[in-house]
Amino acid sequence: MDSKQIKFLTIAISLLLLFVSLTQDAIVVNYSGEVRNDSALGYFLIGAIAFLGGGLFEEIIWLANPLCLLAIIYFLKNNEKAVLLSLIASGLAISFAFWSEILGAESGALAKIVSFGLGYYLWASSILVLTTGILLNYKMSLKESLQS
Structure with a gap:
């Protein structure tokens, strides 16, 4: 498999996993005794402004998307x-x-994370697929440059 194919497959699979993750629930939380399923799409869209509501650490995690x-x-x-x-x-x-x-x-109140949903796992998988493809491509390009 050549570099172009690795790039295409890596990006395509990563983006596919990301888009599918957005249709799922990200986490199940218990907030003030109420258990609720939180949408991955909601976190994806609101994550960029989490710091406005006091969510500094949530904002840092969300930075994985622009990275x-x-x-x-x-x-x-x-x-x-x-x-x-x-x-x-x-x-x-x-x-x-x-x-x-x-x-x-x-208000700054915290919610207990009860469990992680499929949306979280697909989102994390999309990032891991991207990282794996980039590392594989980088390794192949190093190997090719050493052979030249």
Whole structure:
């Protein structure tokens, strides 16, 4: 498989997983005794302004999305920065799985995370697929440059 095919498959599968994740629930939370399923699309859209409601840490996790976008752009340009950006995004996405609470309301009240939904796992998978494809492509390009 050549570099162009790896790039195409990596980006296509990653974006497909991302778009499917947005149709699912991201997490189940218990906020003030009420258990609710929170939409991945809601988090994706609201995440950019989470800091306005006091969600600094939520904002940091959400930054995985623009980091992935930048990684894709650098990946297409064969820039090595794609590796670092995708690794940081992967770290952020995985670290969210260890959270036990999340901002439940703009008042600053926290909601207990009961479980993670399919939306979270698909979102994290999309980032891990992107990172894996970028690393594989980078490894192949290093191998080709050493053979030349």
